[in-house]
Amino acid sequence: MLPEVGYGALLVAFLVAVYGILSSLMAVWRNSATWLRSALSAMRLTWPLITASLACLLILLVQGDFQVSYVYNTTSRSMPLYLKLTALWGGQAGSLLFWGWLMAGFASLAALRNWERDRELLPWVIVVTLTTLAFFVGMVLFSADSNPFVRFWQNRSGQPLAPAMFRSADMLPLVPWDGRGLSPLLRHPGMIMHPPMLYLGFVSFVIPYAFAMAALITGRNDVRWIRITRRWTLVAWLFLSLGLVLGMRWAYDVLGWGGYWGWDPVEVAALNPWLSGTAFLHSVMLQEKRGLFKRWNVFLIAITYGLVIYGTFLTRSGVFSSVHAFAQSDLGPAFFVFIAVMAIASLGLIFYRWEALRSEGQLTALFSRETVFLLNNFVFMSILAVCFWGINYPLLSELVTGQKVTMGPPFYESTVGPLLALLFLLMGIAPLTAWGRSTWKMLRRSVWRPALLAFLLVVALFLGGVRQPGALLGFGLAALVGFVTVYEYGRAAWMRHRTQGESALLALWQLAVRNRRRYGGYLIHLGVVLMSLGVIGIEFFQSETQGLLRPGESLEVAGYRLTYRSLAQFDVPDGRNVTRAVVGVEKNGRFLGEVYPRRDYYYEAQQPMTIPGLRSTMEDDVYVILVSWQPITEDGATFKVYHNPLVNWLWVGALVFLVGSLVAIWPESGNVVKSA
Amino acid sequence: MKKLLWVVLIVWGVLLGQAEMVAAQEPTPSDDEVNAVARQLYCPVCENVPLDVCPTEACKDWREQIREKLAAGWSEEEIKAYFAAQYGDRTLAQPPRRGFNWLAYLIPLALMLLGAGVVGRILWTAQRSQSAAALPVVEEERLAEIEAALRRQGE
Amino acid sequence: MQTEQPSTKQRQGVSPWMMGGAFLLLAGFLVFIWLGLQRAQAGPAVVGQPAPDFELTTFDGQTLRSEELRGKVIVLNFWASWCDPCAEEAAFLEQAWQRYVRREDVIFVGVAYVDSETEAKRYLAQHQVSYPNGPDLRTVISQAYRIRGVPETYVIDKNGRLTYIKIGPFVSVQEIVQVVDAALQ
Known part of the structure; x- marks a missing residue:
């Protein structure tokens, strides 16, 4: 019963969305407020409907109805409740439904705002948003392998049949006794928050995109729509940032390779819209304050949303595949059509309004806040160029030469590193430059104190034994930005x-309350500075060692002494066999505590997971892995130890970053009405 | 255990073989020495997993292969070239700079140059207009500007 | 406060060059991802189609070219020493080979997929494989056949057409003999 209800609710949601699009178009055509009200109601209705569908799937997951193929493939009897719930995004079909649900949430939220002053934009915002929503919901409904409600059947003689949504006369339900369980990689508390945040970041970009397209279609050219777009972009960008950071944390805790960012194509695909979105959040200020770069800003909004969809396409259609990719998916062609239509329409609209989007003025000085922002955009777009090409070139190489290639850290780091240094330099001087016109003399007057402090810090570090030029430059620039901001x-x-x-x-x-945007921005910059300490720590000072130890023997890394004490192997009720080592950590002869690196073997998935033992302080992390590719016995086990200096500042910085974003997003109290 | 024994045998064999040629006994390359090379290579069958952290049985064999080569006196570059020749370019952390692969490096550079050109053009026009309408800048203006900006933004 | 550039004022709309260039670039990109998608969605080589050509240097240093093997039925088996199912079928393959070893019109070829030479040779010795085997250098052959894993076996008829694909291990000698005999007809 539940699968039919869930599917039915989703089907109704799809029809309602299509109805909303049509009635919105009617509203424009007939210039009718009634049709528009009806369309608005449709947009508000999508979310409750998809919620109902999602609730059905959740109940099926929690109940463990293994006749449903999705439930069978992502859960098992032994899984705890919270994992059964997170199984919602543990597979293609469920996560696509979840994605549609979040998008509908944003659509409904946008529909609930006060539209009094943006009436003319409304029908087009509805059309764009609901078209996207209908596309994603339609994929869940009509694609064979993305429908989470499909069930197993057998015929009367007990032969299994192909999974199907609906039951015909000669079908009997086929209910497996237990499911296959969630992929071990996804069985981590970090996975509770990481995908939803990332998805929230992705889907919420549909709203600024819809506003931008609506403004292009209606030809509305005032400052107001760009303000609305900016605020929604800020929200989307916050979620995306959060999703990325949580993903880094998850990688650090679960993937067991001592780092948090490996320049994997899937990671880079998620970073791309963040880069263009960040560029937009800076350059939009030029439009608000000076009426500059309107074409560029619309382009950035469109490209950001395009990158979201493109990244989703790459990861979901099986284009990022290998000999080990089983997930063939039939979503590709539909996605391709959607991308093509979206890209052509966006580009066409920008050209259509090319004249109306002319800058109201131009830069009035070679050296000004505007110039700094312009260079900032150049740097962000350059990083984007590297990252975008980095995920696409392997596909091109495979098409043209037939050889697969890897774009690993060296490819990205050699180009992105210097660009980041330039970005920090700009971040350091930006707050000290004036809008319209600035002078070097003014800059010198205000920059010398922070610059001197930063320089002294670098000298101190040098005397303290830090000799890598890259690290010194990094610390110096980070200090400059930090000091200037403070x-x-x-x-x-x-x-x-x-x-x-x-x-x-x-x-x-x-100050902070009166000018949330500026001081929120400053806080975000401080957050970035703190995060950069973690990055510098890992990039320049990480050290590692590995060795086979017998109990009582120890490894040494960066002044730490790690002694293998004992090993235990035991089964846990949720279907794991855990091999857990006890390792004592000492520094300078002083005992600091124990860490417990372990290896979890999942019986159902027949897959081991390497969970590091971590001792984390603000100064450094000791990250111990029980290496799974050597025999592990009680009389000898191989350990790999990473020493990751300063990496905790990454997470602290992310918190500051989060607070800053919230400050910047919070609506200004009282005088909102006055501003337009 | 059997695998390890085998490796030990191989290494031992290599050492015996060399003992005749070189007087000084080569030490078995340590795990750290193997990982130093392995971290620059990618597992040939996994999707984007560096070889030093890849947990599969096959990767273990490849790491042992690195150990053999190191024991035989191969350099890092030789081992990397060997892996590329055996298992394809995807085992290298970045595409080798030759032939079609130059595109991998040149396209981002070209895009950046294009961007720099556009930025340069905007700045050039800005400078021209600046010289046309040069305004004197007094330093007191800076304070007024900040306060004006603060007021503007407070709205 | 701001001065309008007279030169930009004269221009109306966007220059056709820019518009054409932008759309051309977009079209190129769309073609690119369409091809990428096609490639991702294409399964392995298709039965009935001409099989991809290959060139294999065996562990004994002999070179096998698919064109030179025309007129023979080729049983192309992808394996690896680290793959357990491969070891299970190795005996069946060798036994099947023994049936055809005297015939001029059948050849078995083993391709070691991402394997180390030492391990691969040890595997061959251990399973007493007597038909020609060689490493898949640069994984060129496996990429051409778009294999999904090992073991996989491709049977090519005398005209160079693919007649049979086996994903996973053979479970008996009969199974192999059957498909080879079918290809011989």
Whole structure:
């Protein structure tokens, strides 16, 4: 019963979405408010309907109805409840439904806002949003292997039949006793938050894109739509950033290779829209303040959304495949058509409004805040060029030469590294430049103090024994950005304190509250600085060693002494066999504690997982792996140990980054009405 | 265990074979020495997994192969070239710089140059207009500007 | 406050060059991903189609070219020493080979997929494989046949057409003999 209800609700949602598109078009054609109201109701209705469908799937997952192929493939009896729930995005079909649900949520949310002043945009926002939604929901409904409600059947003589959605006369239900269980890789608490955040980031870009397209279609050219778009982009961008960071954390905790970012094509595909989105969030300020680069901004919005869809296409259609990819999927052609239509329509619209999108002015000075932002966009787009090409070239190479190639860390790092250094330099001087026109003299006056501090820090590091030029440059630039940001904030607060007689603390608070965007932005920059410490730590100072130890023997890395104490092997009720080692950590002869690297063998999936033992401090991480490719016995086991300095700052920085984004997104209180 | 024994036998054999030629006994390359090479290579059958951290049985054999080659005195570059010749370019961390693969490196560079050209053109026009309408900049202006900007943004 | 450039004011709309270039670029990109998709979705080589050509240097240094083997039925088996199912079928393959070893119109060829030479030779010795075997250098052959894993076996008839594909191991000698005899007719 439940599968039919779930499928039915989804089908109704699809029809409602199609109805919304049509009635929206009617509203434009007839200039009718009634049709528009009806379309708006349709958009609001999609979310409850898909919620009902999603609820059905969740109940099936929790109940463990293994007749449903998706439930069979992603859960098993022994899995705890929270894993049964997260199995919702553990497979192609469920995660696609989940994706549609999130997108419908955003559509409904957008439909609930006050449309009084943006009436003319509304029908087109509805058309664009619901078209995307209908596309994703349609894929779940009409693709054979992306429908999560498909069930197993057998005929009267007990022969299994092909899985099907609906039952015909001679079919009997075929109910396996147990399911195959969730992929071990996904059985980590990190997977509870990482995919939803990433998906939220992806799907929410549909709203700014819809606004941009609506503005192009209607020819509306004022500052208002760009403000709305900017705020929605900021929300989407926050979720995407969060999703990326959580993904890094998950990789660090679960994948067991000592790092958090491996330049895997799937990772890079998720990073691409973040890059163009970040470029947009900077360059949009030029449009708001000076009316510059309107074409570029619309282009960035379109390309960001395009990259979201393209990345989804690559990872879901099986294009990123190998001899080991089983997941053949029939989604490819549909995705291709969607991408083609979207890209041609967006490009066509931009050209159609080319004249209306002319900049209202131009840069008035060679050196100004505008120039810095322009260069910022250049750097972000350059990184994007490298990353975009990096995921596409292997496909091209395979097509042209027949040889598969790998684009690994060396390819990216050699180009992205210097670009990041340039980006930090820009980030350091940007707050000190003025809009419209700036002078070097002004910059010198304000930059010398933070620059001197940063320089002293570099000298101190050098004297302290840090000799790699790259690391020194990295620390220096990070320090420059950090000091400049703090200095700017402090200076503004000091001015307020002097001119308005506020206490220093109140001045700091008032500044942040009065100008959330600017000081939210500063906080984000500080977050990035802190995160960069973690990156520098791993890139330049990571060290590792490996060895076969007998109990009592030890390995040494970066001043730490790791002693193998004991090993235990036991079964856990949820279907794992755990091999867990106890390793003592010492530094300078002082005992610091124990870590417990382990290897979990999943019986159902017949797959081992290597979970590191981690001792984490703000100074450094000791990351111990029980190496699974050597025999592990009680009288000898191979350990691999990584020493990852400063890596914790990455997560701390991400928190600061998050707070900064929230400050920037929070609606300004009171005078919202006045602003337009 | 059997595999390890086999490896030991091989290494031992290699050492015996060399003992006649070289007087000094070559030490078995340590795990760290093997990993130093393996981390620059990719598992030929997995999807984007560096060889030093790849947990499969096959990868273990490849690492042992690196150990054999190191024991035989091969250099890092020779081993990498050997892997590429045996298992294809996908075992290298980046495409070798030759033939069609130059595109992998030149296209991003070309795109960046294109971007730099566009930025340069915008700045060039900006500079021309600047010299046409040069305004004197006084430093007090900076303070006024900040305050004006603050007020603007407070809206 | 801002000065309009007179030169840009004269221009109306977007230049056809730019528009044409942009759409051309987009079209090129779409063609590219369409081809990529085709390739990703294409299964392995298709039965009835001409089999991809190959050139194999065996472990004994002999060179086998598919064109030179025309007129013979070729049983092309992909295997690896690290693959357990391969070891299970190795005996069946060798026994089947023994039946045809005297015939001029059948040849078995083994291709070691991403294997180390030492391990591969040990595997061949252990299973007493007597038909020609060689490493798949640069994985060229396996990429041409788009194999999904090992073991996989491709049977090519006398005209160079693929007549049979086996994914996974053979489970008996009969199974092999059957497909080879079918290809001989």
